[in-house]
Amino acid sequence: MNKFKPLESKISERISRKKSNVLLREDFVDLGGYDQVARVLQSLIKKGKLIKIGYGLYAKAKVSSLTGTTVPAEPLPSLAKQALNRLGVRTNPTRAEVEYQEGRSTQIPTGRLIGVGTRVSRKIGFKGANINYEYTRQKPNRGSRPH
Numbered sequence: 001m002n003k004f005k006p007l008e009s010k011i012s013e014r015i016s017r018k019k020s021n022v023l024l025r026e027d028f029v030d031l032g033g034y035d036q037v038a039r040v041l042q043s044l045i046k047k048g049k050l051i052k053i054g055y056g057l058y059a060k061a062k063v064s065s066l067t068g069t070t071v072p073a074e075p076l077p078s079l080a081k082q083a084l085n086r087l088g089v090r091t092n093p094t095r096a097e098v099e100y101q102e103g104r105s106t107q108i109p110t111g112r113l114i115g116v117g118t119r120v121s122r123k124i125g126f127k128g129a130n131i132n133y134e135y136t137r138q139k140p141n142r143g144s145r146p147h
Contacts, residue, residue: 007032008040012049015060021073022082025056054124057083072126077111080124080131090117092136 010031015023028037041058044050048070051061060073072079081091092115099105112129115136124131 007036008043011037011040012044015044015049018060020082020086021060022053022079022086023050023058023060024083024086025058051126053079053126054083054122057122057124059126075111076124076126076129076131077114080114083124084114084116084120084122087122089120091115092117094134094136 011028014028014031018027025037025041028041031037032040041050041052045052045058048061048063050058051070051072053059053072053076059079061070062073063069064071074082084091093101094109094113094115096105096107096109096113097115100107100109113132113134116133117135117137119135120133
């Protein structure tokens with residue numbers, strides 16, 4: 001039996017074991033050099049097992065039953081929130097989401113706008129659909145305020 005597995009099979013196994021659909025390049029740093037890992041990730045993208053959603057950000061992929069093309073395993077807004085959380089950025093509801101949830105608006109938020117508490121310059125997107133950020137402050141829970 002061969003003890004030494006090719007790097008691609010090691011990375012593929014690690015991807016399949018991960019519960020999260022968002023993967024960072026740092027998840028594979030212990031398996032090989034920067035360029036080696038980059039080549040394998042690029043190969044997995046070509047094979048339709050991964051998609052790139054940002055610099056050093058990857059998502060698990062599946063084949064669309066409608067079009068037959070490779071698409072993310074989850075919707076882009078969900079992947080973006082997971083990615084930001086993995087990068088240490090806390091996400092909050094946007095103004096539009098809060099207004100919709102409170103019944104002050106009938107406009108359904110698209111999800112492509114994510115509320116963040118700090119400045120984010122990272123671009124997250126797939127095939128021209130990009131995520132934008134809105135600075136929102138998380139209000140502390142102090143109980144109900146008298147009006």
